[in-house]
Amino acid sequence: xxxxxxxxxxxxxxxxxxxxxxxxxxxxxxxxxxxxxxxxxxxxxxxxxxxxxxxxxxxxxxxxxxxxxxxxxxxxxxxxxxxxxxxxxxxxxxxxxxxxxxxxxxxxxxxxxxxxxxxxxxxxxxxxxxxxxxxxxxxxxxxxxxxxxxxxxxxxxxxxxxxxxxxxxxxxxxxxxxxxxxxxxxxxxxxxxxxxxxxxxxxxxxxxxxxxxxxxxxxxxxxxxxxxxxxxxxxxxxxxxxxxxxxxx
Amino acid sequence: xxxxxxxxxxxxxxxxxxxxxxxxxxxxxxxxxxxxxxxxxxxxxxxxxxxxxxxxxxxxxxxxxxxxxxxxxxxxxxxxxxxxxxxxxxxxxxxxxxxxxxxxxxxxxxxxxxxxxxxxxxxxxxxxxxxxxxxxxxxxxxxxxxxxxxxxxxxxxxxxxxxxxxxxxxxxxxxxxxxxxxxxxxxxxxxxxxxxxxxxxxxxxxxxxxxxx
Numbered sequence: 001x002x003x004x005x006x007x008x009x010x011x012x013x014x015x016x017x018x019x020x021x022x023x024x025x026x027x028x029x030x031x032x033x034x035x036x037x038x039x040x041x042x043x044x045x046x047x048x049x050x051x052x053x054x055x056x057x058x059x060x061x062x063x064x065x066x067x068x069x070x071x072x073x074x075x076x077x078x079x080x081x082x083x084x085x086x087x088x089x090x091x092x093x094x095x096x097x098x099x100x101x102x103x104x105x106x107x108x109x110x111x112x113x114x115x116x117x118x119x120x121x122x123x124x125x126x127x128x129x130x131x132x133x134x135x136x137x138x139x140x141x142x143x144x145x146x147x148x149x150x151x152x153x154x155x156x157x158x159x160x161x162x163x164x165x166x167x168x169x170x171x172x173x174x175x176x177x178x179x180x181x182x183x184x185x186x187x188x189x190x191x192x193x194x195x196x197x198x199x200x201x202x203x204x205x206x207x208x209x210x211x212x213x214x215x216x217x218x219x220x221x222x223x224x225x226x227x228x229x230x231x232x233x234x235x236x237x238x239x240x241x242x243x244x245x246x247x248x249x
Numbered sequence: 250x251x252x253x254x255x256x257x258x259x260x261x262x263x264x265x266x267x268x269x270x271x272x273x274x275x276x277x278x279x280x281x282x283x284x285x286x287x288x289x290x291x292x293x294x295x296x297x298x299x300x301x302x303x304x305x306x307x308x309x310x311x312x313x314x315x316x317x318x319x320x321x322x323x324x325x326x327x328x329x330x331x332x333x334x335x336x337x338x339x340x341x342x343x344x345x346x347x348x349x350x351x352x353x354x355x356x357x358x359x360x361x362x363x364x365x366x367x368x369x370x371x372x373x374x375x376x377x378x379x380x381x382x383x384x385x386x387x388x389x390x391x392x393x394x395x396x397x398x399x400x401x402x403x404x405x406x407x408x409x410x411x412x413x414x415x416x417x418x419x420x421x422x423x424x425x426x427x428x429x430x431x432x433x434x435x436x437x438x439x440x441x442x443x444x445x446x447x448x449x450x451x452x453x454x455x456x457x458x459x460x461x462x
Contacts, residue, residue, distance in 0.1 A: 044334045045329075048334065053345060
């Protein structure tokens, strides 16, 4: 039981709330969303409170994350894209901190649930669609008709473009979700080997060294993945927003 | 608090069952925590297929709660960042880049001043050098002119003296020549007289003249 790798993804109700037959309980997932938001917000707020001309280490960490996302967005979507900066920055920081918090033992990983990542992906795609139609009207549909395609191929290309556009929220959410899920399961399985092997006496303890080393290595890898997936999520968000800004590219 | 569910794996089933029974939910919507466990032990996929223990991330019963709390937390997070944090960090960065630009500008201005000072100094140096050359040249020219004048004067006096000397020599020579004629006449007359015993003075003079040619 202790080694069940799926248990870490269980939702546990902490404060049951039910409205109109729907379950809106405050769960461990909700708790970690609050923790993610509170920790990130507090960090960004407190480290920049001195407004130092010469930044302290923590202040420069906040500034680095700001400039990192700002450069990412400016590179992908140009300076017009900066109006989406708060959204991209919030998404990046939320996903990053949720991923990193999830790496602590016994902590719940918010982004290991498909519904959370899917909701975030829908927020991105929803923004792209709403802003695209607001800004360009039906000109936004030019997104599906790339320039310079021979007339015969246009229907086929449009079909492919539509399918690729519709699969974006799915690929965006599944990528993050699956990475988090698989990483945590792997980590739990290897860590489980350590405990079960070391219960078998001296030989077992010796045999447990290898999975222990693996656990350490995978933990390091998971830190990389946690950052990388947040980065990928943010970069793709920037690229999709670029479509909304410049659909006729 | 959140550690408890992780530790409480053994007690979870009882709780979960209690929930399920108490809540009287439709089939398949909620078989949370508890019932998942017996099925899950090593047979996750099978369990999920049978619907007995839904794989937690795919359990729709938790979706409304997660969406609601995500919307609340992320919405607040977004507003907080947009209204407070990002303007502040942006302000800090802007102030810094302004300050850097200002400092660079000041440095450029100071460099310009230093360059101007160097240029002025070099110009003055060049002027001074030019003046020094001019003075030197004038002095040299003056000295040379003086020397030339002196030399010409000396040469002129020498020339004069030379001419005077030559004239003197010529007059002496002429006088001597004349005297040579008189001496020759006297001598010839004397010779003639001693030979012949008397001589015609005029004839002697004519003969001498003819001999001198």
